[in-house]
Amino acid sequence: MHPTHVPIRVATGAFILNSGLSKLKADEAAQEKMHGWTSSVYPMFKDMKPGDFAKLLAYGEIGLGAMLLLPTVPSAVAGGALAAFGAGLTGLYLKTPGMTQDDGIRPTEQGVGLAKDVWLVGAGATLAMQSFLSGTKHAAQAVADGVTGAAGAVAGGVTGAASSVGHGISSAVGGAVHSGSGSAHKGVKGLMASAHDAREELADALADLADAMLKR
Template structure:
């Protein structure tokens, strides 16, 4: 893990893990509230049983928070999951007018301040994802460069060998010509 990502991963991972743990065993009212908020932005969850939705959300947050805290999965996979999750949270905020100052105004009202922080989480996730992609691209470029250098060296050796053989044949042919004269 790169040192510059440690603060981001620790802070986001601890926050998301805590959020998931706090939803573990949510009562019916809490589960329904979570589901209603999500369903306003993403109608596909409307038909789920509220407690099942809360368990799924809790488990997802625990898994993502843990993945950020304990770097065992590939960084790009974790960064993509973090970005997708935080993007969904931003979607909930943006698609819930009751959290905004007024119609068409994306600024948060008093009820929206707690949810608007997800924009910061999304920015952190995008930063992590872009950095992971950059590092993966750099690693791939290094690997390709090594492979090209190895193949170039092989071709160069074969070219030198072929040149040496051609020179030897040329010398031999010249000797034969001089020998026949």
């Protein structure tokens, strides 16, 4: 139960609970009056005995009052039940002759007491709508958090992959340069050795030629 729902739930719950407890003590005359009035608007109750109907109505109000007072009952559930109960009482007000003026909406002096029951419809609808909207907001926030987390994971994966590729390219280029440098160094050493051998062979050939000319 949200803290802002406490006043309206306590006020309506206590009132309806007391009304239900009072109906359990109703005498036969009161039971017949309740049954006759209700069955004239809602024919489904005509076949019930007045005493049984009075008990049914009393237990229904006690259950609704307890539902509103118990903090473990979600406001969406309690509010929906309260709105339905208020709608039933409003139906009695609108359909009972003499309760409304000629426009069929504004109450007469006799109908003021019943016309006030429309507040129960508003109170119940408010509780149910606030709970629904709050749940929708939390669900949207959870979805947004999930999308943000997924995007972060994808971004992290792409960054890691790019870093791995960069390291791989750097290693490959470094290895190629190092290998090329080694090969070039070996080539230069080979050329220098060949030039040295050629110079020694040329010197030997000139020496042989000089000896041959002197002997002549």
